[in-house]
Amino acid sequence: MTAEQEINRRRLLELQARPGNGNCADCGASDPTWASFILGVFVCQNCSGIHRSIPHVSKIKSVVMDPWHASELMSALGNNAAKVKYEQRVPPFYYKPTFLDCHVLLEQWVRARYERNEFVCVDKQEPYSTGYREGFLWKRGRDNGQFLNRKFILSEREGVLKYFNKHDAREPKAIMKIQTLNATFQPSKIGNPHGLQITYLKDNSTRNIFVYHEDGKEIVDWFNAIRAARFHYLQVAFPGASESDLVPKLTRNYVKEGYMEKTGPKHTEGFKKRWFTMDDRRLMYFKDPLDAYARGEVFIGSKENSYSLLPSLPPSTQGNRWPYGITIVTPERNFLFTCETEAEQSDWIGAFQVVINRPMLPQEFAGRHRPVLPQEYAGRHRPVLSQEFAGRHRPVLSQEFAGRHRPVLSQEYAGRHRPVLSQEFAGRHRPVLSQEFAGRHRPVLSQEFAGRHRPVLSQEFAGRHRPVHTQASEMKQHYTLYTDLSPGVGSFIQLGPLCMRVFAATPYLDYSF
Known part of the structure; x- marks a missing residue:
């Protein structure tokens, strides 16, 4: 080593001693021994291998073993300066891996920062930040253990992740609610470097599914899309919570x-x-690590x-x-x-x-x-229902939550200003509508009344003093019509061979032939 190179190495070590350079710029590992003189960052040995895979972006040298030239010294840069430059707009839900995480997360984090500039150009974050994602993943079959290509759709508006057994299927095979969804990378367990384990609640039991994609970027984009959907859901469920409180609840790795x-x-x-899995305070055990359901907890x-x-x-x-x-x-x-x-x-x-x-x-x-459901993390002394987080002073029915787009049923209104529906009158003096017989919540369909091709009007049931509908009268040239319209007494209508008795004072029909 020449005298000039020795001087350059000492200057490099002095630069490494500056604040922020004592840990890997990408994963946070301590005492990095490699550096990229193009990007101006110090990295660990593990991340140095990722930098070598993008030679058009980064050039790596050993801080100790390789000779350094004066033109390669990074006196104007460093890890802190690189962070300001390459992490200008990192979404709060985006997962920043550490040296404890799997290789695919670290690799895509490095490529996203330096190669794709995802955190400088917001438009490049679209694959995981729009609230909707659709694509195909290889999913492991629950019974046969084979990985088959399945269509997945993540929708924040619907609040679900769902997959389909067939590409052209209209109905999903499974629907996973975002509020109970978790995702964690499990390459060793699944046997694939891009293996992702997704868990959700099904009938109050934890259900596991195992997926992967050949492209590392695709599987990491799916992972961050799930985190984005969870983040936006928790923002609605906990409007007063800070980002620092919500981010740890987006996804979790097993203890x-x-x-x-x-x-x-x-x-x-x-x-x-x-096989045992410790998920916070739940110790679940399985006969096989890839079982869909736990044997116990x-x-x-x-x-x-x-x-x-x-x-x-x-x-x-x-x-x-x-x-x-x-x-x-x-x-x-x-x-x-x-x-x-x-x-x-x-x-x-x-x-x-x-x-x-x-x-x-x-x-x-x-x-x-x-x-524990996500909506229960509010410090209250009971499981708090998700719909109770909006400051309401009454228990709100579940169908009012999660932004479902439908009219609220009458029984869900707690004294709101609206016309009271007929079934709420409890004996008031008015004609009873036809749909209120037998507690029906809809008009009675025409085909339910002796094959008539129209809805039967309510006033035809209440014994009103008027001729029965004119349509029956217009048929008198072919059929004989007999009526007795006294209140509370049955009206007889004979149409050819058919004799039908309509009870005005009872909530059903009696047909005689």
């Missing part, structure tokens, strides 16, 4: 996953190997509520094959688990202990036996 053995409630059953509360952890099994326990035991003590019962290695036991204990040491929020008490 820990892996295999353990478990036994039954009597502790005399044999231990069975199960354990709620883990806090130590203030009599939850505790023991790093062993009771002395009398039998039937376990793995030697490293864990006992979770709850107010209802004790749960026994075993791990294959001591390292696995230590990791699970650490994960459990973090949750047990954290005080429970009020909404976690009411939802302990089910996943």
